[in-house]
Amino acid sequence: MTPQTSAQEPAAERRGIFTPELLDRCISCGFCLPACPTYSLTRDETSSPRGRINLMRAIETGELAEDDPTVVEESSFCLGCRACEPVCPAGVQYGALLEEWRDHLWQGKQRSPKLRPMLWAVDAPSRVRLMGVPRRHAKGAADGPDPGSASLMLGCFERVLYPRVSRSARELDPDLSVPSSQGCCGALHAHNGELERGNELARELGEALPGTIVTTSGGCSAHLASVLGRERVRELSEWLVEREEKPLEQPAAPRLRIGFQDSCHLRNGLGVWKEPRELIARIGEYVELPSAAACCGAAGTYAILRPEDSARVLDKHLDEIAEADLDVIAVVNPGCYRQLQQGIKRRKLRTKVLHLAELMAGVR
Amino acid sequence: MRTATPSADALGGRLEEIVGSDHVRSDAGALLTFSTDATPLERGHPDHVVFPATTAEVAEVLRVANERRIPVVPRGSGTNLSGGTVPHHGGIVLVLTRMNRLKEISVDDLVAVCEPGVRTIELAQAAAAERLLFPPDPGSQTTATLGGNVAECSGGLRALKYGITRDYVLGVEAVLATGEVIRSGGRLVKDVAGYDLSRLLCGSEGTLAVMTELTLRLLPAAEASGTGMAYFGDLADAARAVSRVLASGILPVTLEFLDQVCIGSVEDYAHIGLDTSAGALLIFGQDGDQHAIDNDMARMAEACQAEGATQVRIAGSPAEASEVLEARRAALPSLSRLEPLTLLEDATVPRSRIAEMVEYIQEVALRHELKIGTFGHAGDGNLHPTVVLDPADSDAVRRAHEAFAEIFGRAIEMGGTITGEHGVGMVKLKYMQRQHGAEYMALLRRIKAAFDPNGILNPGKLGS
Numbered sequence: 001m002t003p004q005t006s007a008q009e010p011a012a013e014r015r016g017i018f019t020p021e022l023l024d025r026c027i028s029c030g031f032c033l034p035a036c037p038t039y040s041l042t043r044d045e046t047s048s049p050r051g052r053i054n055l056m057r058a059i060e061t062g063e064l065a066e067d068d069p070t071v072v073e074e075s076s077f078c079l080g081c082r083a084c085e086p087v088c089p090a091g092v093q094y095g096a097l098l099e100e101w102r103d104h105l106w107q108g109k110q111r112s113p114k115l116r117p118m119l120w121a122v123d124a125p126s127r128v129r130l131m132g133v134p135r136r137h138a139k140g141a142a143d144g145p146d147p148g149s150a151s152l153m154l155g156c157f158e159r160v161l162y163p164r165v166s167r168s169a170r171e172l173d174p175d176l177s178v179p180s181s182q183g184c185c186g187a188l189h190a191h192n193g194e195l196e197r198g199n200e201l202a203r204e205l206g207e208a209l210p211g212t213i214v215t216t217s218g219g220c221s222a223h224l225a226s227v228l229g230r231e232r233v234r235e236l237s238e239w240l241v242e243r244e245e246k247p248l249e250q251p252a253a254p255r256l257r258i259g260f261q262d263s264c265h266l267r268n269g270l271g272v273w274k275e276p277r278e279l280i281a282r283i284g285e286y287v288e289l290p291s292a293a294a295c296c297g298a299a300g301t302y303a304i305l306r307p308e309d310s311a312r313v314l315d316k317h318l319d320e321i322a323e324a325d326l327d328v329i330a331v332v333n334p335g336c337y338r339q340l341q342q343g344i345k346r347r348k349l350r351t352k353v354l355h356l357a358e359l360m361a362g363v364r
Numbered sequence: 365m366r367t368a369t370p371s372a373d374a375l376g377g378r379l380e381e382i383v384g385s386d387h388v389r390s391d392a393g394a395l396l397t398f399s400t401d402a403t404p405l406e407r408g409h410p411d412h413v414v415f416p417a418t419t420a421e422v423a424e425v426l427r428v429a430n431e432r433r434i435p436v437v438p439r440g441s442g443t444n445l446s447g448g449t450v451p452h453h454g455g456i457v458l459v460l461t462r463m464n465r466l467k468e469i470s471v472d473d474l475v476a477v478c479e480p481g482v483r484t485i486e487l488a489q490a491a492a493a494e495r496l497l498f499p500p501d502p503g504s505q506t507t508a509t510l511g512g513n514v515a516e517c518s519g520g521l522r523a524l525k526y527g528i529t530r531d532y533v534l535g536v537e538a539v540l541a542t543g544e545v546i547r548s549g550g551r552l553v554k555d556v557a558g559y560d561l562s563r564l565l566c567g568s569e570g571t572l573a574v575m576t577e578l579t580l581r582l583l584p585a586a587e588a589s590g591t592g593m594a595y596f597g598d599l600a601d602a603a604r605a606v607s608r609v610l611a612s613g614i615l616p617v618t619l620e621f622l623d624q625v626c627i628g629s630v631e632d633y634a635h636i637g638l639d640t641s642a643g644a645l646l647i648f649g650q651d652g653d654q655h656a657i658d659n660d661m662a663r664m665a666e667a668c669q670a671e672g673a674t675q676v677r678i679a680g681s682p683a684e685a686s687e688v689l690e691a692r693r694a695a696l697p698s699l700s701r702l703e704p705l706t707l708l709e710d711a712t713v714p715r716s717r718i719a720e721m722v723e724y725i726q727e728v729a730l731r732h733e734l735k736i737g738t739f740g741h742a743g744d745g746n747l748h749p750t751v752v753l754d755p756a757d758s759d760a761v762r763r764a765h766e767a768f769a770e771i772f773g774r775a776i777e778m779g780g781t782i783t784g785e786h787g788v789g790m791v792k793l794k795y796m797q798r799q800h801g802a803e804y805m806a807l808l809r810r811i812k813a814a815f816d817p818n819g820i821l822n823p824g825k826l827g828s
Contacts, residue, residue: 024704024755028402029697030443030507034483043461043481044415045442046389051397058396070393087506089633089697 017104018060018097025092026053032084032094037295037313038077046070047077049084049094056101066105075105076112077309079302080191081264081295086271095269099195106193112305115192122156123197125183125208131156136163138170138178150239151209152176153224155217156184158334165216165334168361169236173214173243182208185215187223187265191300202227214239216357218263218333219300222270235266236357237275237332256284256327258359259351261317261340262293263333276332276356283360284328289320298339314343326351330359375432379414379456382424387415387462398457401442401449402504404705405761406790408451410437417462419537419545419576426574426820427543429456435823436541438570440481440509445708446789448516448569453823458574460511469494469582473551475534476580480511484518487580496582499526502785503693511575517567519785521689524743525617525651526583528785530566535579538565541572541816550579564811569787570822572815586651590661591618591685592678594668595642599623599726599738602644603719605671606742609648610715612667614660618649619743620692625752626739629698634691642674646742647692649685695739696750702735705755707764708748711775712784715745724774725749732763746784773798788826 014020032049033039039048046055055071058064064071075098082095106112122128137159138152150173154166170176185205190198206213206228214234215221221235234242258280267273273293280286297303297313321329321344329344329351331337341353354362379388389395390412398413400406411434416422429436435455442449451457464481471494476487484498484505491498501520502508508518514536519528535549538561548561565573596602602621609616622630622645631638638645646668650660665676679685700706713721722738725747729736740747749771751764772782772795782788782795797805812819812827819828 025700027404027697027700027704027706028400030402030441030504031694031697033441033507034485043459043464044389044394045459046394046397048397050442054397054400055393058393064392064396068393070391074393089630089694090700091633 013061015060015062017066018056018100022093022097022100023053023057023060025090026050027090028054029090031087031089035083035087037079037081037083037297038309041309041312047074052078053092053094053097056097067110072105072110075101076305079264079295079297079299079313081299082268083264083293083295085268095265099190102191102193103195111193114305115301118301118304119189119192119194122184122188123201125181125204128156128159128183129180132159132163136167138166139180141177150176150212150214150234152178153185153205153209153213153215153217153220154178154182155215155220155334156188158217162334162337162355165355165357168355168357169214169216171361172236172240172357176214177210179208179210185220185224186227187219188300190223198223199227206232212239216332216355218266218270218272219335222265225270230270235270235272235332237279238272240360241275241278257287257325258284259287259289259321259324259326259329260292261296261329261331261336263331263336264295264299266332267293276330279356279360280330287324287326289317289324291316291320296336296339298333298335300335303335303339310339311343314339318343318347318349321351322347322349328352328354328359330354330356332356375428375434376412378428379412379425382428383414383416383421387417389413398439398442398459399451401439401444401447403445403447403450403789403791404707406447406450406452409454410451410457411454413457413459415459415462419539422458422574422576423539423543423545425456425458426539426541429820430542430818433818433820436574436820437822438511438515438574440512441483441504441507443504443508443512444516444787444789445710446783446787446791448787448789448822448825449512450790452790455820460574461509463576466490467577469496470551471496474582474584475551476582478510478578478580480509480514480575480578482510484508484510484513491582492585495585497585498532498580498582500529500532503696505693510578510580514566514575514578515568515570516787517785519741519744519746521620521692521741522617523741523746523785524619525615530563532581533562533566533578534581536562536565536575537577538573538575541818541821545576546573553581567787569789569826571812571826571828572821574821587653588657589617589649589651589682589685590657590678591647591649591688592661592665592676593688594646594648594665594673595639595675596644596646596668596671596673598643599722600719601672602646603722603742605646605668605673606718607716608667608671609664610743612663614650614663616648616660616664616743617651618647618689619741620647620739621645621742622692622695622739623737625702625735625737626695626699629701629737630691630695632701633694633698634687636687636691638691639675646673647688649689692739696748699737699750699752702737703752703754705753705761706750707753707761707768708750708786709768709771710746710748710783710786711771711780712744712746713775713778713780715743717778717780718742718745718747721745721747721775721778721780725771728767728770732767734760734763734767736767741784744784745780769795790825793825
């Protein structure tokens, strides 16, 4: 082992962009490559988790400038889906590294102008409430015996785009209270270069929502859990499975063929993937699509920041939905909802996109 | 962004003419990500990264590189563990991941024909769909490419019963360093027309030619398989159980072991309920028809108990078995949970001496004050002692290298080898002569010169 070729010489100065323990974890085994959607598209090491960690290491030591065009491009080309995490035997927390990377890099001119209005809109609870006017989403205090033991999170964009989701969730569990003063969870901030603000918003939401926070959005649940602690947060499907007292009745109508799109952060961040499948299998014919666990390309703001790449990632999913000739594709995240809805409309497929809550409430 | 010389710039333009401008990268960021593979502490500085899509493109790139005496390092997914795909002499990294067509699986001829960028798991799954088996299954099979597997002659968990990659290479198409395309072997089990160049290229580590098509042998898949686990007080007990199993006339498909350090880190990753208090775990398995499996599994369980196994269990389902085997594959990367730097070796001894070697490694670890986790393919004598340490501790790094030198020396004395399956690459070149002698090394250089007269293919490694 020739010393002059040492890649990990301790002499290198660190710039403090990344938490050393996070950055040192990767041993470059490459087990993450096949799990990465952008590596699958390009088959180029530079667009893989291992390649990106090597880029992070290079800016940390100053070997590459942080505004090196390849570094900037890869920080944005990454979907942030974290599919590399469950397959990583070394336990690299790639999602956390990506947040630190963007937090450092996506400032000033490196920041997409498309981000500002989106983050501004959800930055204050008052604005988020305004977005939800007219108020078609769920509202009101719980009627159960123990109000305040669990609260339903309304989300920011979800309450505007898909207000029926929270109403359905409330229908499924009337014991959930829905405090009206709640804002955004901060996930969008945290994933787009405003890590501290994202954490602050999560803490504020934690104060606004008493008890267990039940969410209908996989992305929000993972972010909230990372800030407030796993025990405070339940994504709706795990909440329903945990609390289920009586199994749902089988629908009288012919059983629907239902597929499912995992929420990346719910699956890869919180390890929740069995529960939604279990719920679907109770009410219809569950069809596991080959790419069910892979990112659909929505990836938070990605579909807006990089529409072309987002569509390329989505293509395979649409092919599979068409081939399986599904009646319904169920989602547990508003971003996936919008992404699949638009893709299905473009392709003129017959499949209907429904949030799992809508699907369950409708069947019931 | 580029810092290359004007002549290198002209080379970039020429390469773009051959493969298209989308398939050449010379930006500093891309060059950095192709400067390493999975080998710790090894790093090169390539000038260009080229992604050809056809044999003709590979040939043209090599012709151009040969004319200009530019080093070319072929690469697949970069899971190499001996620095074999690290471009120590700069030049071109030739990435074959775009050549990823699985052209054919022939049930009649029991062969697969594919391009080098097909991943090992993709072939294994496609073969399984036809009830066929491609036996080589290195730990990196989900990521690694077949081109890389053949170039390194990878082993895996089934080697004891089924052999290694070289036993499944029937034919290759390859491009010589000078750009000529040759074909060797083909779809035949019997074919003695000429030197066996396919076998020569298998394990040539990218130093002789660039393989562009592989014809691989498949087997009918076994009807069923069984997997069991036995825990022992220490690794030497497990090693003695291995000898007892093999001496009892069984040829198992799996005989893998992990010591206590590895059990702990694997369990930490996989959460499959391994007993982390045990000193060693032996995973044993058999495939075939159900009757033979039941018989062999019972005999192996008995052999383990006879050597003092504290606990023996047979997996209740294929899912449980696969969980255990997947966890075993993750042993190396899991070890990095202990410390960020994992230096792994691959010394292999005749299987009859495995207990002796295990004890020697433990003694070396103690003497050099190193934390060594040992796992490996117990049935074929292939051990993976892995030092886990803090890269900032330069004295520990030095002691680790001393420890490995001693382990290699002992392996050679026992009639073993410095590398069972990871390859010589850069890391073990200096131990080669000790194992093979000067005459052998000189012959390697003459063979290399016949294939690659200007020494452009993966220079500084085998045959250099």
